[in-house]
Every structure is written in C-alpha cells, then in structure tokens.
Amino acid sequence: MQQLTQKLGSGDMIIQDIPYPQLSKGFVIVKNHYSIISAGTEGSTVQAARKSLIGKAKERPQQVKQVLDTLKSQGPMQTYRAVMKKLDAYSPLGYSSAGEVIEVGEGVTEFKIGDKVACAGAGYANHAEVVAIPINLCVKLEDTSNLKHAAYNTLGAIAMQGVRQADMRLGETCVIIGLGLLGQLTALILKASGVNIIGIDVSEMALNQAVKNKAVDLGFTRNKSGLEEEIRLYTKGIGADTVIITAATSSLDPINFAGAVARKKGKVVILGDVPSGFNRNPFWYPKELELKMSCSYGPGRYDLNYEEKGIDYPVAYVRWTEKRNMQAFQELLSKKRIDIDYLTTHEFNFEAAPKAFDLVVNKTEPFTGIALKYNIEKTAIKDKVIISDPSKRGLINISFIGAGSYAQGSLLPYITPSKQIQKVGVLTNTGTTSKRVAEKFRFEYCATLEADIFNDKTDTLFIASRHDSHGSYVLKGLKSNKHVFVEKPLCLLETELNAIIHAQKKYNNTVMVGFNRRFSPLTQKIKNTLGSGPMTMIYRINAGYIPKDTWVQDPEIGGGRILGEVCHFIDYLTFINGSIPIKVSANALPDPLNLNDTVNILIQFENGSTGTIGYYANGSKSLSKEYVEIYASGTTAILSDFKALKIYGKRKPYKQKLINQNKGQKNMVETFLDSLLKGKPSPIDFNEIVAVTRASFKVLESIKNGGQQSEVFN
Known part of the structure; x- marks a missing residue:
C-alpha cells in the first residue's frame, strides 16, 4: 500500500510503498476514499520541515532544550543519534479521512466489513490508501453519505468542541476571529443552532467566501476602521456574547480584540493557535471576561484508555466525547443542516498529494479545503516491502519486532552486517517506521505480517516493541525455534513467565533480556x-x-x-x-x-x-x-x-x-x-x-x- 510521508530533516515529501497496517485489538482497517489536508496544522508542519536546521530550532525551542538536556546527560553520540533519528524518520501526514471498513479487529462489535466510516487522529487517519483506526476515533456513516464531506470529520469535531465550550443560546451573537477552514465550520455549526455570527479575518478572500456562502451574517476584515463600533451597533450596544478565536498567529491582537468586542461578563474561547497573554486593562478586567480553552476533538483526546483501548465515558456523565462530537457533525451533514460543499476549493488525486502541499506552502492561489481522492478500485495487498536483494543465510539471521527510538539508537547501530550476520525483516506498528528502519539499517524487507518474521530464514529475534507484547513474542520466538533477545521487561504477567520457563526448557534456545x-x-x-x-x-x-x-x-x-x-x-x-x-x-x-x-x-x-x-x-x-x-x-x-x-x-x-x-x-x-x-x-x-x-x-x-x-x- 502507499502512503504520503515527509522527512523532518530535508522536507522531502514522497508517496511510497510501506507495509500494510497492523490490525490490533479494538481497531478497524479502513480503505480511504478521501482525506482532507489541514492547511493550518499540516501546513505549518510541512513549512517547518522545509526550513534549515536553524529555522527548525527557532520554531521548536522546547525541543532544542530537550536536545541540550540529552547532550548534558548522555553525551554527544547518543544525542546525535536521537536527533538524526527524528530528522531522518518518515513522518506520516494527515488526520482526517473517510472510507470503507475492510477488516475488523478482535473485540470490535459496532463495525463490520463494508461499513462506510469517517476517521480521525494524527498517526491514524493518515494520507494513505489504507489506515488502522481505533474504534473511538471512527464513526459509522449512512450508506448514502457523501464521503468527501465526511472526510472533514476531524476538523468538524474540533469546531464542534469549540461550540460546546462556547455554550451559546438561541439568538445570541458570536464573533469568530479567523475564517479559515476551522472558522467557517464553527460558523456553520453555530448558525444551524440559531446563533448570530460576525466573522473577522485578515484575508478578504476568506471573508468574501464566508459571506457569499452565508456562513456568517456579517463580515469584516480586521483592518477595517471603526470595527469595534460596527460590532457594537450590530449587537444593539451589548457586544458579543462569545468570541471564538480560530486564527493561528503569534500576535496578541486576537485575544485583546476579543476583549474589546465581548460584552460585559462575556466569554472568549480559544480554538486556534494564539497566545493568551491578554492585557488586563482596558477590557478584560472591567468586563470580568471568561477565557476558555477548547481541547482538540473533545473529552477523550489524549486519553490512552479512551483512544487506544476503546473505553468509552458514560454518556450520563460525559455527554459529548470526541467520538460523539464526530457523530454530531456527521449528523449535521447527513441531514443537510449545514452545507460544506463550497469549502472544498481544490481536489487532487492521491498521487498528486505533494503538489497539493506545494499549493498549501507556497500559496500560489487562494484555497480553503483541499481534498485528496483515492483510487478505490485498487486492491490492498499485504505483501512485505522488499528493500534489498535477499542475501545468503549467515550464521546469524536477525529480524526485529518493534524498532522505536531505543532500538534505533541503542541496539541497531551495534549490529554490523557481515557474511556471518544477516538482517532479514523488521515489523513495527507503523509502516513508516518499518520502512525507514529497513532502509537505514539494511534489512532485506519490512514486514506486513508476523508470519513474515517467524519464517525459517530468521533464527534470531530481537523484540523491542511495547512491554505488553514481550511475553507473547518471546513465546512465539521460542516455539518457532529462534534465539530471542527481548528488551526489558521479559514479560508483564507471572503466567507468561511460567510459560516462557517451560518453553525455554523444552526448546533450549537462548533467551536474553536487554539488561x-x-x-x-x-x-x-x-x-x-x-x-x-x-x-x-x-x-x-x-x-x-x-x-x-x-x-x-x-x-x-x-x-x-x-x-x-x-x-x-x-x-x-x-x-x-x-x-x-x-x-x-x-x-x-x-x-x-x-x-x-x-x-x-x-x-x-x-x-x-x-x-x-x-x-x-x-x-x-x-x-x-x-x-x-x-x-x-x-x-x-x-x-x-x-x-x-x-x-x-x-x-x-x-x-x-x-x-x-x-x-x-x-x-x-x-x-x-x-x-x-x-x-x-x-x-x-x-x-x-x-x-x-x-x-x-x-x-x-x-x-x-x-x-x-x-x-x-x-
């Protein structure tokens, strides 16, 4: 299968063959029909990757500090390896897509093969032909759903959570600062709820688009003279009940302007990437304004139990989770209560995705939403991806399961290929990591299936995956007659330990832990x-x-x-x-x-x-x-x-x-x-x-x- 990737170091962006994604418990495999490029989030990522090292450092001062801390504690060699691993890695792009379920993992009951779904999540809903999605980042659609519209799933949920935080009532007035994709989605959702919308943007193109398509009731460019007075007159002297900031800027102007146009005891919600260091006077303190942050898609975001394990929050106590926000957005689309068709100003075939990102970065023409369309007639194949010509068997033939930061920095550099030592296959949870590790450390292939690793050619298995998988992989390695090196810990359960003791005694192969x-x-x-x-x-x-x-x-x-x-x-x-x-x-x-x-x-x-x-x-x-x-x-x-x-x-x-x-x-x-x-x-x-x-x-x-x-x- 193919996926769009970029190297953080060089900024090189390519569509390449990578291994088919792993189907884990509580996940579904989805064939993408459409994915949406987020000009804000993804655009800034791509722009940063194309900058010089000094430019990257200026953009990420916190990461520079981490590098310096690592240098101090671990020395230049380990620091260099850690930095180069980040710069050389293939970074997946994308976090909002829609398609069709083609496989269902263990424990999944709400989805079946053939279901149309909308997907969300960085690292999950990638710009790729096939993706693996945990159930709480995936929502079922109607058979008649427009999948191009549904692919706005993540952005719609982010906008929906901002609306939840605003907690507005019928007939109230909201000022939205920033009329990009996120701002216009927020405006459409609020208008469907009977809220009056005033839109503000620095771009006349964005403003005209929002006004023309009736996403806002009234719109102004930020540099218009007398803007505060215009808003005061429109609200009959009251001011905005709520201001939602969807802009992305390092300027303090949005937060201070919000204070100027909000009514006394009004509310300001930050949805975009802006600083919050507002001036206490002359507006925020006298008006006793309330400032609220909106966290991504909603409750459940960044919670391991919710997103990876699929443990839901009870609806009686958390009415709107990130998944329920997605469902609410999709319902607005299916019932045609909002029309987002105009937001897609450009559509590219997936094969032309790098050109689409050139448009985002270079801004050669105006755009709002950019959709990538996939060839759904193409069959998803689970073949391993060959990196180099198969070599002759050595005395030791090594394969890796898991190859994250530690393996790349502290294990793989010390395995020197020779006639005696051959590297066979590598299998990780993410195909991008498998591909880059296989290339950099000269493996024959990156695997799609466990069977690719547990084959006859591999006689020595290195396990550097997450801890919960160690015990089972050690057992599989021993039972397939392989020597095993496993990163600590050996296992997490005493039952697993007892089984490993029995298997080691039976098969008499080496078991080594990375102490x-x-x-x-x-x-x-x-x-x-x-x-x-x-x-x-x-x-x-x-x-x-x-x-x-x-x-x-x-x-x-x-x-x-x-x-x-x-x-x-x-x-x-x-x-x-x-x-x-x-x-x-x-x-x-x-x-x-x-x-x-x-x-x-x-x-x-x-x-x-x-x-x-x-x-x-x-x-x-x-x-x-x-x-x-x-x-x-x-x-x-x-x-x-x-x-x-x-x-x-x-x-x-x-x-x-x-x-x-x-x-x-x-x-x-x-x-x-x-x-x-x-x-x-x-x-x-x-x-x-x-x-x-x-x-x-x-x-x-x-x-x-x-x-x-x-x-x-x-």
Missing part, C-alpha cells in the same frame, strides 16, 4: 575489583516524573515503572554480587495516583548480600539520574551516572571518568551476538533472568502488602 547496565565498562571494572561474595549495595535512581496517562505507566501496556524499569536495577545488583535475589520488601511513598514510582526496595540475595534500591520520581531534575555505592571487604565503589567511577581501598583511590555516558548497550549487543556465533552460553544466565523478573513481581506484591517481605521463590 545493558551490567555490560558497562565501569560496571566491569567494579566487578573485576570486588569479585563476588557478600556485599552491601545501594542504587539510587532519580527517575523523574512521568504522567499517569503515559503508556509506560499503564499497568496493562507498560506494566508501570517497577516492572518496566526497576527490573534493570535489580539485575544490576544481582550481577554485582554474583547471586540471585531470594527475598524482597518494598514501600512506596503515598501517592493519590497510585503510581508506585517513588519507592524504597530492600533485597536479600542468596549469598547473604543485601541491596537497597531507591527509585524516586519526586526529585530535582538538576540531580544526576543514577548513583551506585558498593561496599565489600574494606573496598567501596561509587558509580555516578555511568560516567564517573571511584574505588576506595587500601591504596590511593582509583578514579575513572568517561567523556560520554556508557550504559553498556554496545558491549551487550556484541557479546550476545558473539555468544551465538561461537555457540557459547547466553551472556546472562536464564536463571538470573527468571529470578530478576520474579523479584520485580514481588516488589509490587510487597508494596500491596504494606511492605511485608516476600520470598522470590515460593
């Missing part, structure tokens, strides 16, 4: 100096805050931070002292969100060693992230952020400082591959992996039991 810190050169120095035996260990992690709605915190998807990250530190102490954990106790700081991400953990090991892990989400960002102290037989080792090491003993302290932080990823990957090439045991004993995973589960058990000690093997 990279034990492979750091500074860690190796500590190990060589202290050896094994009873020791006391302290590992403090200044982990930082991660919001509850992030997938890592979700117990079903990410497993939370104990299973998802603390397993790293349990493994580290296991490696350092040379024996497995046998008892665990843990206490978490009381947290209203119950995230269990500020916790003290005490571990007893088989050889008598003890370890304390302090994992803190409530610390200062200016403090280094990781700090380790090891005490053994008159010797003390202090490790700071995997950049600096001090070892105190009988003689002068040993000191070593690295230019760049080194957490051992390179050595880990190379050691793992070397063990396969030479037929050596796994670099991490499978029994240690099992013990560390069980100990992670027991940390959660101990927290739940108020800090009561739990035995790892019971």
Whole structure:
C-alpha cells in the first residue's frame, strides 16, 4: 500500500510503498476514499520541515532544550543519534479521512466489513490508501453519505468542541476571529443552532467566501476602521456574547480584540493557535471576561484508555466525547443542516498529494479545503516491502519486532552486517517506521505480517516493541525455534513467565533480556575489583516524573515503572554480587495516583548480600539520574551516572571518568551476538533472568502488602 510521508530533516515529501497496517485489538482497517489536508496544522508542519536546521530550532525551542538536556546527560553520540533519528524518520501526514471498513479487529462489535466510516487522529487517519483506526476515533456513516464531506470529520469535531465550550443560546451573537477552514465550520455549526455570527479575518478572500456562502451574517476584515463600533451597533450596544478565536498567529491582537468586542461578563474561547497573554486593562478586567480553552476533538483526546483501548465515558456523565462530537457533525451533514460543499476549493488525486502541499506552502492561489481522492478500485495487498536483494543465510539471521527510538539508537547501530550476520525483516506498528528502519539499517524487507518474521530464514529475534507484547513474542520466538533477545521487561504477567520457563526448557534456545547496565565498562571494572561474595549495595535512581496517562505507566501496556524499569536495577545488583535475589520488601511513598514510582526496595540475595534500591520520581531534575555505592571487604565503589567511577581501598583511590555516558548497550549487543556465533552460553544466565523478573513481581506484591517481605521463590 502507499502512503504520503515527509522527512523532518530535508522536507522531502514522497508517496511510497510501506507495509500494510497492523490490525490490533479494538481497531478497524479502513480503505480511504478521501482525506482532507489541514492547511493550518499540516501546513505549518510541512513549512517547518522545509526550513534549515536553524529555522527548525527557532520554531521548536522546547525541543532544542530537550536536545541540550540529552547532550548534558548522555553525551554527544547518543544525542546525535536521537536527533538524526527524528530528522531522518518518515513522518506520516494527515488526520482526517473517510472510507470503507475492510477488516475488523478482535473485540470490535459496532463495525463490520463494508461499513462506510469517517476517521480521525494524527498517526491514524493518515494520507494513505489504507489506515488502522481505533474504534473511538471512527464513526459509522449512512450508506448514502457523501464521503468527501465526511472526510472533514476531524476538523468538524474540533469546531464542534469549540461550540460546546462556547455554550451559546438561541439568538445570541458570536464573533469568530479567523475564517479559515476551522472558522467557517464553527460558523456553520453555530448558525444551524440559531446563533448570530460576525466573522473577522485578515484575508478578504476568506471573508468574501464566508459571506457569499452565508456562513456568517456579517463580515469584516480586521483592518477595517471603526470595527469595534460596527460590532457594537450590530449587537444593539451589548457586544458579543462569545468570541471564538480560530486564527493561528503569534500576535496578541486576537485575544485583546476579543476583549474589546465581548460584552460585559462575556466569554472568549480559544480554538486556534494564539497566545493568551491578554492585557488586563482596558477590557478584560472591567468586563470580568471568561477565557476558555477548547481541547482538540473533545473529552477523550489524549486519553490512552479512551483512544487506544476503546473505553468509552458514560454518556450520563460525559455527554459529548470526541467520538460523539464526530457523530454530531456527521449528523449535521447527513441531514443537510449545514452545507460544506463550497469549502472544498481544490481536489487532487492521491498521487498528486505533494503538489497539493506545494499549493498549501507556497500559496500560489487562494484555497480553503483541499481534498485528496483515492483510487478505490485498487486492491490492498499485504505483501512485505522488499528493500534489498535477499542475501545468503549467515550464521546469524536477525529480524526485529518493534524498532522505536531505543532500538534505533541503542541496539541497531551495534549490529554490523557481515557474511556471518544477516538482517532479514523488521515489523513495527507503523509502516513508516518499518520502512525507514529497513532502509537505514539494511534489512532485506519490512514486514506486513508476523508470519513474515517467524519464517525459517530468521533464527534470531530481537523484540523491542511495547512491554505488553514481550511475553507473547518471546513465546512465539521460542516455539518457532529462534534465539530471542527481548528488551526489558521479559514479560508483564507471572503466567507468561511460567510459560516462557517451560518453553525455554523444552526448546533450549537462548533467551536474553536487554539488561545493558551490567555490560558497562565501569560496571566491569567494579566487578573485576570486588569479585563476588557478600556485599552491601545501594542504587539510587532519580527517575523523574512521568504522567499517569503515559503508556509506560499503564499497568496493562507498560506494566508501570517497577516492572518496566526497576527490573534493570535489580539485575544490576544481582550481577554485582554474583547471586540471585531470594527475598524482597518494598514501600512506596503515598501517592493519590497510585503510581508506585517513588519507592524504597530492600533485597536479600542468596549469598547473604543485601541491596537497597531507591527509585524516586519526586526529585530535582538538576540531580544526576543514577548513583551506585558498593561496599565489600574494606573496598567501596561509587558509580555516578555511568560516567564517573571511584574505588576506595587500601591504596590511593582509583578514579575513572568517561567523556560520554556508557550504559553498556554496545558491549551487550556484541557479546550476545558473539555468544551465538561461537555457540557459547547466553551472556546472562536464564536463571538470573527468571529470578530478576520474579523479584520485580514481588516488589509490587510487597508494596500491596504494606511492605511485608516476600520470598522470590515460593
């Protein structure tokens, strides 16, 4: 299948073959008939991509700050890789489309194959022949629906949410600042509700279009003299009941002008991308104006449970969710209560999409809505996308499932293709990522189906997908007679762990977890100096805050931070002292969100060693992230952020400082591959992996039991 993509670094925009999208639980696969280009949101994205690096930096100061923070903590090499991954990635475009359902995922009951639907969501409703859409970002249409009109779904829902926030009554007056696509949709919806509309725009073309098609009752250009007086006269001296700002500008003029024309105790709703730093006087303070923000499509937006898991909000408590806003917009269209046909000023075949975006960026002629039309007679094929000619089998033949930021920055660069090591296939949730990774790291193909990966040619599987899929993929890998490297954690459920133990014993293939810190050169120095035996260990992690709605915190998807990250530190102490954990106790700081991400953990090991892990989400960002102290037989080792090491003993302290932080990823990957090439045991004993995973589960058990000690093997 084909999709429109752009590289953020060069701005190059192409339509290219990418893998067919994955059909996940709670999703449907839709063949697009139309998609709509958003001149505002997408236009600014495309313009930014075509700027120089300096221009990009000026547009995104927050991201520049993140780069500088990464440079400070991780060094230039990791920072360079992270930046280049962003710049080189194929970025999908589009977030509003309509088409026909051609596949239905597990658990989906409201859609069937053949249904006409309207779709929404950046990263979902892309400019592509076929898209995968979660059920709460997809609405069913009437068989007679005009799919070109329905493709305005996302923009209609955004406008609808602005109208909800305005909460206007029949006969009231609304001033809409900005008569682009979003402004005119807002005006049409409000007019259908019996609201009087005054439209304002800097563009005469936009104004004339809105007036001609009766989207507004009265329209003015912003530079018209006496504009405030005109609005006062039209409203019989009252002023606007509500002002909705749909413009996009860095100027403070819209917010201050809104204050000037709103009535006393009126309301201002920000729907567009404008600053909100209004002047207190002479209007906002004396009038006691109310300022409201409108968040995208409505309630449910950015909520993982709602958008990805399909968990709806009860209608009795949340009347208008983002999906219900979409449905309301589509109903206005189907019942012909609003007519948006005039908004589509240009239509391009999908193959000409780059030309359509040239029009948006260069503004060679006036436009409002731009529709892309797809060839619906074309059959969607699930073939893998070939990147290079098939190579001969090596001693190791590697395929990847999942290849996000971590895999691209910390795993793939260290797998050097050779006659002994061949890269076969890569499979990710997004076809754009699969395609770019396959090209950059020289895989034979990017896959569409799991069967493409679990074939006979692949004998070594790297799993770097989301945490909830690790356990099942490890099992599938073992059962298909493959060696498995899986990013931490090994799995999220004890039932999965038991099944993996059984499968590993049965098939006797290598299972390696990406516990990279034990492979750091500074860690190796500590190990060589202290050896094994009873020791006391302290590992403090200044982990930082991660919001509850992030997938890592979700117990079903990410497993939370104990299973998802603390397993790293349990493994580290296991490696350092040379024996497995046998008892665990843990206490978490009381947290209203119950995230269990500020916790003290005490571990007893088989050889008598003890370890304390302090994992803190409530610390200062200016403090280094990781700090380790090891005490053994008159010797003390202090490790700071995997950049600096001090070892105190009988003689002068040993000191070593690295230019760049080194957490051992390179050595880990190379050691793992070397063990396969030479037929050596796994670099991490499978029994240690099992013990560390069980100990992670027991940390959660101990927290739940108020800090009561739990035995790892019971």
